[in-house]
Amino acid sequence: MKAMTYRGPYKIRVDSKPEPRLQHPNDAIVRVELAAICGSDLHLYHGMMPDTRVGHTFGHEFIGTVESVGASVQNLRVGDRVMVPFNIFCGSCFFCARGLYSNCHNVNANATAIGGIYGYSHTTGGYDGGQAELVRVPFADVGPTVIPDDIHPEDALLLTDAFSTGYFGAQLADIVEGDTVVVFGAGPVGLAAARSCWLMGAGRVIVVDHIDYRLRKAEQFAYAETLHFGEVDDVVRTLKKMTDGLGADRVIDAVGAEADGHVIQHVTSAKLKLQGGSPVALNWAIDSVRKGGTVSVMGAYGPLYSAVKFGDAMNKGLTLRMNQAPVKRQWPRLFEHIRAGRIAPRELITHRFALDDIAEGYHVFSSKLDGIIKPIITPVA
Structure with missing residues (x-):
């Protein structure tokens, strides 16, 4: 064959x-x-x-x-x-x-x-x-x-x-009616997750990516607001400003170890891309969700070369939910x-x-x- x-x-x-x-x-x-x-x-x-x-x-x-x-x-x-x-x-x-x-x-x-x-x-x-x-x-x-x-x-x-995994990511987020949900990643899974958030009662959905045509697809397919993280100085601060200074109720990491084939050793700016082996998106999720919120992870992760902000997650009282769908x-x-x-x-x-x-x-x-x-x-x- x-x-x-x-x-x-x-x-x-x-x-x-x-x-x-x-x-x-x-x-x-x-x-x-x-x-x-x-x-x-x-x-x-x-x-x-x-x-x-x-x-x-x-x-x-x-x-x-x-x-x-x-x-x-x-x-x-x-x-x-x-x-x-x-x-x-x-x-x-x-x-x-x-x-x-x-x-x-x-x-x-x-x-x-x-x-x-x-x-x-x-x-x-x-x-x-x-x-x-x-x-x-x-x-x-x-x-x-x-x-x-x-x-x-x-x-x-x-x-x-792809679509089932995105739907599962929205399920893991434990969305309550009217919640603001941020989705990191506008690939197929992220787009499916963003669209699925509405099915679970979300009141607002924001998709974050750095590729213009994928952000346009998020607007057309997932009816979402969009944020190009390469066009802002600090993606977390920008998301906080968009959510009354509190942060989103739920955040979905649909990036994981982004498959660009590179490794971030040090992260100093939001302009750095979400790239392979780095928990950049996961740390942004932890930072941009409100205290007491939920972070859902179904991006594919391999070896990590930078530390996850687990202490911040603990101190904010976050719920972290994750699995392969x-x-x-x-x-x-x-x-x-x-x-x-x-x-x-x-x-x-x-x-x-x-x-x-x-x-x-x-x-x-x-x-x-x-x-x-x-x-x-x-x-x-």
């Missing part, structure tokens, strides 16, 4: 790889119809994630058609069109029983904190991802869901991670919002690339060219 493969930092290509096979009675093989490139894939692309091995296939957002199933699979049939959550989980361990699918205890021997993720290095289990023609789906009875007939395929694709848990409610016309996740999609052109897709996305927000991949011609 054709599959995207990693060859080293900034080097990917489409190779011919052996087709995946059933390795367990509860496996399925899915032929990919649509996949996506996620902002967190750029951490891999830039060589920022440990144990990303040459030959690994990325991609944790995909939908497709079931080609074969293992002997014990009960809930799927060959020919079903399915959406596959980015989390790989067993469905029966202590954590899965509590809906913490992203913390499954049985799918990742390489870590104790996080479960399995498709196409996200061997730190998350070493599972090949969906930027390929075919993908092996473990625990096929608990992860994949048949795409409802009234859900657009591209909406289903965006629910496999258990996306399947969000789907029933998100289906309702889509059917009611409140959201159309596919409106985030700006670019479509064939699998053969995926290297160009990564380049455009990484370099933030051509107004790109969310690129998707079409393995099937």
